[in-house]
Amino acid sequence: MAALGPSYQLGNPITKVHTDAASGEKQHATWSPYDDNGGTVVAVAGEDYCIVAGSTRLSTGFSILTRDASMMLQLTDKVVVASAGMQADRKALHKLLQARNVMYQHNHGRPMSVSAAAQLLSNTLYYKRFFPFYTFNLVAGLDEQGRGAVYNYDAIGSYERSGYFSAGSGKGLVQPVLDNQLKAASPLLLPPRSTITALPLDQAIDLVKDVFVSAGERDIYTGDRVEILIITKEGIRRDELQLKLD
Amino acid sequence: MFRNQYDTDVTTWSPQGRLFQVEYAMEAVKQGGCAVGLKSETHVVLATLKRSQSELSSFQRKVFKIDDHMGIAIAGLNGDGRSLCKYMRNECINHRYVYESAMPVGRLVRQIADKSQVCTQRSWKRPYGVGLLVAGVDRQGPHLFNTCPSGNYYEYKAMAIGARSQAAKTYLEKHFESFPAADMDELIRHGLKALQASLAEGELTAANCSVAIVGKGFAFTLLEDAAVQPYVDALKEDEPMQAEEAAAGEAPAAAEAPDEPAGGEAAAAAAEADGGPAPMEAD
Numbered sequence: 001m002a003a004l005g006p007s008y009q010l011g012n013p014i015t016k017v018h019t020d021a022a023s024g025e026k027q028h029a030t031w032s033p034y035d036d037n038g039g040t041v042v043a044v045a046g047e048d049y050c051i052v053a054g055s056t057r058l059s060t061g062f063s064i065l066t067r068d069a070s071m072m073l074q075l076t077d078k079v080v081v082a083s084a085g086m087q088a089d090r091k092a093l094h095k096l097l098q099a100r101n102v103m104y105q106h107n108h109g110r111p112m113s114v115s116a117a118a119q120l121l122s123n124t125l126y127y128k129r130f131f132p133f134y135t136f137n138l139v140a141g142l143d144e145q146g147r148g149a150v151y152n153y154d155a156i157g158s159y160e161r162s163g164y165f166s167a168g169s170g171k172g173l174v175q176p177v178l179d180n181q182l183k184a185a186s187p188l189l190l191p192p193r194s195t196i197t198a199l200p201l202d203q204a205i206d207l208v209k210d211v212f213v214s215a216g217e218r219d220i221y222t223g224d225r226v227e228i229l230i231i232t233k234e235g236i237r238r239d240e241l242q243l244k245l246d
Numbered sequence: 247m248f249r250n251q252y253d254t255d256v257t258t259w260s261p262q263g264r265l266f267q268v269e270y271a272m273e274a275v276k277q278g279g280c281a282v283g284l285k286s287e288t289h290v291v292l293a294t295l296k297r298s299q300s301e302l303s304s305f306q307r308k309v310f311k312i313d314d315h316m317g318i319a320i321a322g323l324n325g326d327g328r329s330l331c332k333y334m335r336n337e338c339i340n341h342r343y344v345y346e347s348a349m350p351v352g353r354l355v356r357q358i359a360d361k362s363q364v365c366t367q368r369s370w371k372r373p374y375g376v377g378l379l380v381a382g383v384d385r386q387g388p389h390l391f392n393t394c395p396s397g398n399y400y401e402y403k404a405m406a407i408g409a410r411s412q413a414a415k416t417y418l419e420k421h422f423e424s425f426p427a428a429d430m431d432e433l434i435r436h437g438l439k440a441l442q443a444s445l446a447e448g449e450l451t452a453a454n455c456s457v458a459i460v461g462k463g464f465a466f467t468l469l470e471d472a473a474v475q476p477y478v479d480a481l482k483e484d485e486p487m488q489a490e491e492a493a494a495g496e497a498p499a500a501a502e503a504p505d506e507p508a509g510g511e512a513a514a515a516a517a518e519a520d521g522g523p524a525p526m527e528a529d
Contacts, residue, residue, distance in 0.1 A: 099339050106311070106335050 034086055034134045035060055038221025039071055040170030041082040042211060043140040044182070044204050045148025045163050045196045052080050052140035052150075053208050053228040055170070055243070058087060059221050067224035067245070071168075075101045076111035077235050079141035081121060084168025085155075086134035093133050096124060114141035118151040118159060125157030132156050136167040141231055148196055148231075163195025170215035170222040177211050205230065209241050216243040257369045267373060268366050271395035274375035275407060278321035280444040281308060282414050282437050283379040283390045284404035286428045289461035290381035290388045292319040293437035295408075295444065296454050309458045309468055313338040315348045316382035317458050317466040321408035322395075323375035330358060330378065351382035355391040355399050363397030377407045381460055388461060410444040417443045430459060431477075438481050452478050 017027060041054040054071035057064060065087075073081045073094040081097060083090040100120055104112050112120070118139045125133055132155045139151040139159075152165035164182050166174040182197050197204060205228065212226045223246065228239040252258050253266035260266060281294040296305035306324055310331040311317045316338065320327030334354060341349040358378065365371040373395040380391040392407060393399045404422045406414035417440040425433065434457055442450050452475040460466040469477070 095343055099343050102313075102339050102342075103335075 036085060037087040038169045039084050040168035040174060040215055040222045041071055041084045041138050042166045042174055042208055043138045043150040044208055045150045046201060046204055048146055049201045050140045050142060050148035050231040051204055051208050052082050053226050054082050055222045055226050057224040070227055072229060074236060075117055078231060079112060079114045079117045080229050082138045083135040085136050089133040089135050093135055114143055114149045122157040122159045129156050138165055138167055146233055163197055170219040173215045173218055174211050181207055212241060255369060256366055256372060268396045271373035271375050275322040275377035275394060278408045279308060280406060280408040280411050280414055280441060281319040281321045281379050282406045282440045283381055284425055284433060284437055285388045285390045286433050287426045289430050289433055289459055290390050291433045291437045292379055292381050292458040293441045294319045294456050295441055296456060305454060309456050311466045311468060314465040316351055317460055319379040321377050326374045326376040348384060350384045351389045355380050355393060358393050359397050359399040362395055366397055379407060383460055383462055406440060410446060413443040414440040434477050438477055450478050
């Protein structure tokens with residue numbers, strides 16, 4: 001067998017792959033099951049509303065696949081799931097969530113609450129802990145008290161409720177602006193304040209639109225159009241924002 | 247009812263070529279609360295009579311939504327009905343997942359019928375004790391199907407199952423030609439009138455009946471309690487005007503209804519002798 005690796009050998013090396021790995025030279029796959037199709041999603045929660053918006057450009061590498069793709073799934077009158085990342089995994093995840101949503105309505109005789117949907121998404125993501133969905137998700141809606149709710153996730157389902165969040169290719173450009181505009185003056189204040197914004201709805205919509213325009217300037221994967229869903233106790237209203245096509 | 251040496255096993259034929267266990271299962275359907283279904287060119291309506299165990303209990307649910315385009319009304323063993331409902335819901339969810347479209351109604355009904363047939367041909371199973379009225383809309387239009395424990399299924403323009411359903415059927419037979427052109431409210435009125443015909447005593451109230459509608463572009467909607475009250479009230483307004491028609495039309499129907507249990511016993515006596523006509527043929 002080949003010479004001992006720098007530290008130790010795991011068991012008995014069976015093939016060249018194992019001996020190479022032991023000596024620190026690991027062969028890597030020539031193919032990846034993942035692709036990033038770009039796009040940015042943003043959600044902002046208010047006292048009695050929730051805004052969730054996603055860009056509609058779908059890209060791969062440096063090419064545009066379509067200018068007209070939706071990143072959001074409307075589960076009920078009060079709950080929306082928005083996912084950035086890989087389109088294939090987004091579609092698969094959204095199909096699964098919709099099937100579970102229908103099941104929930106049959107079994108409970110009423111639609112899912114935003115907290116139930118949030119937990120369901122977390123469980124669904126963790127189910128694929130060892131081959132994750134390449135999606136960076138936000139759940140947005142109104143909670144049982146009618147206040148805005150935003151939940152943010154990592155790829156394997158770790159989640160937290162917050163007053164606002166962003167995800168996707170433009171996150172690095174968007175999140176600091178949201179922190180600047182919506183977060184309390186000092187993070188050292190105790191008790192910790194809820195970051196649900198006191199802004200009125202129209203101002204919050206303007207903020208979301210501004211933030212997308214800015215992200216669209218520098219992030220090549222964010223552009224074309226923004227699909228905005230505004231969730232209030234009256235239902236879900238749709239708005240659109242045209243972005244640069246470059 | 248029938249008592250003979252060929253009715254112990256579902257897999258035992260009688261010398262007359264009947265499976266008594268299957269027929270007994272169909273009896274269970276006939277003992278269930280009445281359910282009525284009727285369709286027009288655009289909508290299908292289900293109307294059911296809910297029973298309650300006692301004054302203290304709630305009324306049994308008889309109508310279940312299967313999917314946005316389909317729902318069922320059950321008569322017979324509620325447990326079996328719920329089990330089939332769960333199966334149907336699951337099939338519809340899976341169909342939507344795989345094909346991104348609504349499950350065709352006839353196909354699902356056929357699956358139920360096949361499932362029911364299996365239970366008539368295994369010695370370790372028993373037939374389902376429930377009959378379904380399946381109301382749904384697909385690309386071919388509105389449909390109303392009836393499934394029964396034997397594994398048979400038929401499509402209908404209008405149908406009634408359960409206790410005293412013959413009276414409801416008589417009403418439907420009299421009026422079915424006006425159904426295709428009827429609008430939603432008229433269809434519901436007909437459904438409730440047919441249901442009323444099967445009432446032994448008391449009257450239709452918002453508490454003891456439920457109505458469901460599904461149509462092209464109209465998702466399956468269940469109306470109960472407060473939602474069905476306006477239709478029940480509208481029925482009461484019609485009553486004085488229709489009193490004469492009722493006196494003429496319902497007398498034979500009323501005469502038929504009390505005859506049914508008596509007829510059943512007569513048939514039972516005959517069955518002991520020669521088996522009598524099979525239920526499928528009697529209708």
